[in-house]
Amino acid sequence: MHVLITGAAGMVGRKLTARLVADGSLAGKSLDRLTLVDIVQPDRPAGFTGQVETVATDMSAEGEAEKMIAQRPDVIFHLAAIVSGEAEANFEKGYRINLDGTRLLLEAIRKMGDYKPNFVFTSSIAVFGAPFPDAIADEFHLTPMTSYGTQKAVCELLLADYTRRGILDGIGIRLPTICVRPGKPNLAASGFFSGIIREPLAGQEANLPVADDVMHWHASPRSAVGFLIHGAELDRKLLGSRINLAMPGVACTVAEQIAALTRIAGAKVAARIVRKPDETIKKIVANWPRRFDPRRALALGFKAEANFDEIIRIHIDDELGGTFVK
């Protein structure tokens, strides 16, 4: 089994790589080859005895997609993208990386002719735009309100058409906002949802730019990786022609996030959250999905956390060695 991961140096890419290496297999087949691609050179995974290639490249440059798939990976996890904030700030770069980069990869596969990989695409709940019903059903339309969401929605459509045409076996995984993201904040406007948990647990203050009653849809990095692996392993006959799926998650308000943090880490930790309203972020977040009713994904066996307490505990276990700054 040869697996290609684009965006392998990113947070989800690194965790996916580590999980695949730990499992040693995918879809019941032994993992013997990994190709890890990103704009910066991905790290070589520790403890993997198979063949590894790490490639630093701009996927949107001519001829790069062809090189990436020349060794015919069985499964492609296509994670490479620039995030919402950057895609909004830089129109041309967003379309070049997020749309053209994906399309070049799909086209390279098509032009191989006799090659039909399992293609797992990371989409996002940013494909949805307000106004929303109380819970977003599987048949709700996609009206993105960012260029990032537009690019993801376009790639979903392309993936579905290439799949219908028999060019590849695609599945699009609409990730919830991943929380708690480890490490430094990125350019995503959603960053504070992680920041208000991550920084207080690390003994630092974190700004909260929105009101406490803002509700949003979350899943842990561990769940995100689980979705991608489950997507790769899923019997595609069960999936049918609607290959793009909203993932399960935890709907909770900022107040509920803070209450969970207080329960788990105490009031002193939670007091490190500083309310600092930001009108720009408030406006962006007002157009974001709050809650989903992801019946298809649940029926197909995709699993997220049951509540936000679990999400915090996973962060403490996976990132902080089971402890935090009291």
Add this chain to the structure above:
Amino acid sequence: MHVLITGAAGMVGRKLTARLVADGSLAGKSLDRLTLVDIVQPDRPAGFTGQVETVATDMSAEGEAEKMIAQRPDVIFHLAAIVSGEAEANFEKGYRINLDGTRLLLEAIRKMGDYKPNFVFTSSIAVFGAPFPDAIADEFHLTPMTSYGTQKAVCELLLADYTRRGILDGIGIRLPTICVRPGKPNLAASGFFSGIIREPLAGQEANLPVADDVMHWHASPRSAVGFLIHGAELDRKLLGSRINLAMPGVACTVAEQIAALTRIAGAKVAARIVRKPDETIKKIVANWPRRFDPRRALALGFKAEANFDEIIRIHIDDELGGTFVK
């Protein structure tokens, strides 16, 4: 007022041109310039005293989009596309004309910088894919089951993002299946819906490839032109951010079409319909929308026919000089 029409040599393009020339104005402004573009040279409209440019070009060729908009048309009706059957038969041509052609035009507008045209895009109900509810609501998701539908759905998303960004004032008009199409059949799999009315009224036999209980969503060519003009004239503040709209139409079964033809033209004319089942067309049509609940379009003042009898009468009036072969 300078109006650019792409796909101006096509059936809807010619009727739109004729209507604009007959009206002499658009959105309350005198029409003094027309730029008509197609892959073949469009006819010069009769009776127009303003400036007319007719251009034969492949819009997907480099630099062509820039030339088309160099004179800064106030309103762009973007109709140019290859039809569903051809886009399905020729993957590369479909994506090149229907997706890249549109994107090049949007990009040419963006790169002008200080130019913000009113952009009316002809989309299609082919953006929807089965299974469907009894009536498709405005918030139903887009899951096209053809490459043509995929290309239209992608362009809708791009148009919405370019509009949101303030690059242009876009509106996407999802046309019902236009019936009765005059002239020769084109490569669209929906052609028989027109054929079973048009040919019998012209004294010729017409094949019916599907069962009598097949229901579909229709509007006349006159309505299609009306939708586009109303779209161009619509106060975009009323439209909001969801700029792509399913149009009103007439839901009726083939049996109801035939009954209407019998009422209007007599049993002898209707007897010219020959049942000749075609499994390929049956399968394609089985995935098509049957009925819509286009509340937003109706509330915004878009109008179609009230029933299929009207659709037949419009064909007889507009195409046959008020008469037919008994």
